[in-house]
Amino acid sequence: MRKHGQYKTDCPFCGDMRQNLELNAMKNVFHCWVCDAGGGLVKFYALLHDVSEDTARNTLFPLKAGQRRFTHPALNLTQAELDEIGFELGLIHKRPASWSPQKWGQYRKRTLDWVWFEWKRYNAWKKQFNRRIGRLLEQAEHTSSEGEQHVETERTGAR
Numbered sequence: 001m002r003k004h005g006q007y008k009t010d011c012p013f014c015g016d017m018r019q020n021l022e023l024n025a026m027k028n029v030f031h032c033w034v035c036d037a038g039g040g041l042v043k044f045y046a047l048l049h050d051v052s053e054d055t056a057r058n059t060l061f062p063l064k065a066g067q068r069r070f071t072h073p074a075l076n077l078t079q080a081e082l083d084e085i086g087f088e089l090g091l092i093h094k095r096p097a098s099w100s101p102q103k104w105g106q107y108r109k110r111t112l113d114w115v116w117f118e119w120k121r122y123n124a125w126k127k128q129f130n131r132r133i134g135r136l137l138e139q140a141e142h143t144s145s146e147g148e149q150h151v152e153t154e155r156t157g158a159r
């Protein structure tokens with residue numbers, strides 16, 4: 001089955017045969033609705049071949065001689081996490097033909113730094129937000145009966 005780069009197939013990890021594994025070829029992510037296995041392309045390969053994610057990465061994206069791999073922490077975020085902060089890593093997947101590798105490297109590093117900065121800020125904000133919501137819920141418990149009465153009055157008034 002195919003819909004906008006989405007594929008459904010049997011799950012090789014839990015053996016599900018009713019096509020509960022979803023693959024998204026646009027975002028390079030997968031998720032099984034039965035065993036909850038999920039992640040990106042590297043993780044898929046690692047699980048499938050029972051190797052570490054480092055090995056999977058090196059197999060999928062082999063380095064040229066003398067090249068060193070620089071793994072930016074932002075590259076470990078899943079697309080679902082990136083969605084929360086409004087990023088799409090497709091931004092840094094392919095170097096435009098007119099750009100030098102140096103320019104591309106700098107752009108890529110800057111973009112990843114930015115993504116990582118936003119992710120850390122978002123999490124700090126989320127923590128603060130959850131604490132605030134917790135306090136509001138506590139307060140709401142004391143005043144909830146009052147609030148319901150108010151809504152009831154409005155409904156009656158509209159009739």
Ligand SMILES: [Zn+2]
Binds near residue numbers: 014036
């Ligand atoms: Zn599964």
